[in-house]
Amino acid sequence: MTRLGTGIGWRPEIADAVERMPGIDWVEVVAENTCPGHLPESLGRLRERGVTVVPHGVSLGLGGAERPDEGRLTALAERAEALGSPLVTEHIAFVRAGGPLTASPSLEAGHLLPVPRTRDALDVLCENVRIAQAALPVPLAVENIAALIAWPGEELTEGQFLYELADRTGVRLLIDVANLHTNHVNRGEDPAKALAELPLEAIAYVHVAGGFERDGVWHDSHAHPVPRPVLDVLTDLASRVSPPGVLLERDENFPEPTELERELGAIREAVRDGERSAVKRELVRLGQDASAARHARLHRDAEGTADAAGPLPVRPAAEVAEPAPSAEPVQAGPGAEEDAVDGAVRERLGVAQAALLSALVAGTPVPEGFDRVRLGVQARALAAKRAGVVAKVAPELPVILGDGYRPAFLAYAQGRPMRGGYRQDALDFAEQVLLDGRLEEGRARRELRTWWLDRSGPAPRARSPLARVGRIGRALIRR
Known part of the structure; x- marks a missing residue:
């Protein structure tokens, strides 16, 4: 198992600060935001200094x-x-659904959504993980995600689900302690119970991040300071196993470098607290064992049944402490289930995921068994994230529309799923704003029209290009 140390999520906005930050052993980059032939110079300099760089994917959708x-x-x-x-x-998430498997429209979530903890979903996930492992040149680790919603009819706890996944595939685990805290608040799941059920020897590294609570719902924002409850979960984990690496995630609302360094210091201290707790617990156990042995010797001496220098008594198996976990990940044994998943299993899972995603992004009815209120919270969170990402990939739009950008985008997104990624989403949004007539003629409208025409070209892609161009052209002329 690679020992990584203390790391931070590398983002372009804090690249210079990360390079100057003391005590950074490794960084993690969003895989989809890097180009192999044109790596940022900052990453090159870090690598030259011996800093390990790990790509972290967000769009594979293994679940x-x-x-x-x-x-x-x-x-x-x-x-x-x-x-x-x-x-x-x-x-461990799904990010899209529908399509040929379910004979329904393809839908993109634009975010990580939880898979049901069922046997069907586990079978599909295990096969998908094996496919990914075979295609990758280095080991794969998969991360538990935060969830606002719970699937009805789940058959396994999070710890059991992750244990079976690691046991059947040999995959390593990326444990996000902030996500364990999120699921504690949102789903009533005990982080300590999840940690107790995990194959701790399979942990590749640990994520730590901040969030905020609103109306009893915890939002895993990656844009707020790491709270004490998350650090407490990290301490609990470190008391059970020495994590090979711990990384601070921050995706936006970046503070001053000194604040990031302070958070890294708090993370290191939380790990040390856990390690000290483990040492104390072991000393107490050894002391109890020694005391029991002395008591047994004295008892035998008093009865004259054994020499004082005789062997120590053997403890019953139930009392023998479990050995410390090895540094190697769980490996799938010869009995690992490697048969292809039945097509009907994938179809059942696909139909369920498509129904949920359609309710979240297309406004279709909520599937039976889901909490309607929580689904509404999740739908709004997806739309808000979508608005934020579009603002990043097309930063001109918030500038052109000003304070009207966000409400206009949220109104556009209601019932309109993404159809081709975030850049296409930006074009579709701009087109809709131009067509719906709410943006009055003036500077903003002229700039938005120019922006859309520059990026759409003379013949935007559509089911009927000429009809679409004519429709938009007539609307633009009228405005």
């Missing part, structure tokens, strides 16, 4: 009903090789 996309796997492999990474990581 989806479909088999992993070969193109996405190839891209992830290329990034691992370009960065000289010892491993790559992804999420």
Whole structure:
């Protein structure tokens, strides 16, 4: 198992600060935001200094009903090789649904959504993980995600689900303690119970991040300071096993470098607290064992049944402490289930995921068994994240529309799923704003029209290009 140390998520906004930050052993980059042939100079300088770089994928969708996309796997492999990474990581989540498997429209979530903890979903996930492992040049680790919603009819706890996944595939685990805290608040799941059920020897590294609570719901924002409850979960984990690496995630609302360094210091201290707790617990156990042995000797001496220098008594098996976990990950044994998943299993999972995603992004009825209120919270969170990402990939739009950008985008997103990624989403949004007539003629409208025409070209892609161009052209002339 690679020992990584203390790390931080590398982002372009804090690249210079990360390079100057003391005590950074490794960094993690979003795989989809890097190009193997054009790596940022900052990453190159870090690598030259011996800082390990790990690509972290967000779009593979290993928990989806479909088999992993070969193109996405190839891209992830290329990034691992370009960065000289010892491993790559992804999420236990689905990010798209529908399509040929379910004979329904393809839908994109634009975010990580939880898979049901059922036997069907586990079978599909295990096969998808094996497919990914075979395509990647380095080991794969998969991350537990935060969830606002719970699937009805789940058959396994989070710890049991992760244990079986690691046991059947040999995959390593990226444990996000912030996500364990999120699921504690949102789903009533005990982080300590999840940690007790995990195969701790399979942990590749640990994520730590901040969030906020609103109306009893915890939002894993990656844009707020790491709270004490998350650090407490990290301490609990470190009291059970020495994590090979711990990394601070921050994706936006970046503070001053000194604040990031302070958070890293708090993370290191939380790990040390856990290690000290483990040492104390072991000393107490050894003291109890020694006391029991002395008591047994004295008892035998008093009865004249044994010499004082005789052997120590053997403890019953139930009392023998479990050995410390090895440094090697769980490996799938010869009995690992490697048969292909039945097509009907994938289809059942696909139909369920498509129904949920459609309710979240297309406004269709909520599937039976789900909490309608929580689904509403999740739908709004997806739309808000979508608005934020579009603002990043098309930063001109918030500038052109000003304070009207966000409400206009949220109104547009209601019932309109993404149809081709975030850049296409930006074009579709701009087109809709131009067509719906709410933006009055003036500077903003002229700038938005120019922006859309520059990026759409003379014949935007559509089911009927000429009709669409004519429709938009007539609307623009009228405005």
